[in-house]
Amino acid sequence: MDWMKFAYAALIVALLIFIFPAAKYWLKNSPKAERGDWQAFLLPISLVILFVVGLMWIVGQ
Amino acid sequence: MNDPRLQMGSVSQASVLATNKVLRNTYALLSVTLIFSALMAALSTVLHVGHGTSLICSFAALALIWFVLPRTAESAAGIAVVFAFTGLLGFGLGPVLNFYLNMTHGAQAIATSLGGTAVVFIGLSGYALTTQRDFSFLGGFLFAGLMVVLLAALAGIFLNMPGLWLAINAAVILIFSGFILFDTSRIIHGGVTNYIIATTSIYLSIYNIFISLLHLLGAAGND
Numbered sequence: 001m002d003w004m005k006f007a008y009a010a011l012i013v014a015l016l017i018f019i020f021p022a023a024k025y026w027l028k029n030s031p032k033a034e035r036g037d038w039q040a041f042l043l044p045i046s047l048v049i050l051f052v053v054g055l056m057w058i059v060g061q
Numbered sequence: 062m063n064d065p066r067l068q069m070g071s072v073s074q075a076s077v078l079a080t081n082k083v084l085r086n087t088y089a090l091l092s093v094t095l096i097f098s099a100l101m102a103a104l105s106t107v108l109h110v111g112h113g114t115s116l117i118c119s120f121a122a123l124a125l126i127w128f129v130l131p132r133t134a135e136s137a138a139g140i141a142v143v144f145a146f147t148g149l150l151g152f153g154l155g156p157v158l159n160f161y162l163n164m165t166h167g168a169q170a171i172a173t174s175l176g177g178t179a180v181v182f183i184g185l186s187g188y189a190l191t192t193q194r195d196f197s198f199l200g201g202f203l204f205a206g207l208m209v210v211l212l213a214a215l216a217g218i219f220l221n222m223p224g225l226w227l228a229i230n231a232a233v234i235l236i237f238s239g240f241i242l243f244d245t246s247r248i249i250h251g252g253v254t255n256y257i258i259a260t261t262s263i264y265l266s267i268y269n270i271f272i273s274l275l276h277l278l279g280a281a282g283n284d
Binding site: 004005007008009011012013014015016018019020022023026027028029030031032033034037040041044045047048049051052055056057058059060 | 112113116119120123126127166169170173177180181184185188192194195196197198199200201202203204205207208211212214215218219231234235238239242274277278280281282283
């Protein structure tokens with residue numbers, strides 16, 4: 001139904017407007033990453049990726 | 062008592078105690094709201110709630126978090142608002158859960174998504190708590206990523222590209238995994254001192270990871 005598509009689109013636009021001030025604040029005021037910070041972030045995120053791929057593989061069997 | 066080292070020690074101890082209190086309250090409220098949300102999701106599944114009702118619940122939840130929560134977060138009324146917010150989002154899950162329950166391996170996909178979300182949340186929270194690292198440097202990156210994902214989702218509504226939806230769901234899992242690290246480290250380092258706000262943020266991460274994982278597992282099971 002077309003009206004549902006537009007309603008979902010309106011919800012996403014509302015979410016964008018809601019998030020925008022926080023996004024603007026953090027883009028301006030995020031502290032700079034120190035040595036090793038990105039590695040400390042990428043390590044658990046890589047494990048999450050492996051875990052999700054593993055789950056998809058198991059469900060796909 | 063006038064020894065500055067003793068004063069520094071007591072200030073630091075008070076700060077640790079305050080942080081532990083916020084953490085304890087956040088996890089207590091989070092666990093209760095997750096149970097409440099699951100009960101509301103079960104209720105809407107049994108009632109066979111339609112997509113229109115689900116959409117209204119999402120709009121109402123957004124209105125609560127946008128206009129009501131900022132005014133009530135410092136009072137006991139904030140707890141009622143968090144319950145209303147999580148209850149509405151849980152109730153809005155009905156159509157998605159019914160869609161998967163009607164599929165061959167749908168129940169398995171839902172159970173696996175629940176378990177998978179729990180593993181991701183416990184693993185990432187445990188990592189942030191044990192390393193004590195400050196992940197606030199991720200703020201700009203995560204919010205910018207979220208804006209991009211929302212814009213892609215907006216385009217996806219009208220483009221009808223299944224590949225794009227899979228990519229969006231994968232990105233949502235990664236971004237909200239980052240938000241779990243970010244929010245937990247903000248509590249640890251005193252960036253968030255209000256457990257109602259902290260609960261809402263972490264609940265949203267868990268909710269979005271669950272939905273996106275469910276869509277990915279549904280796609281992997283050809284549902």
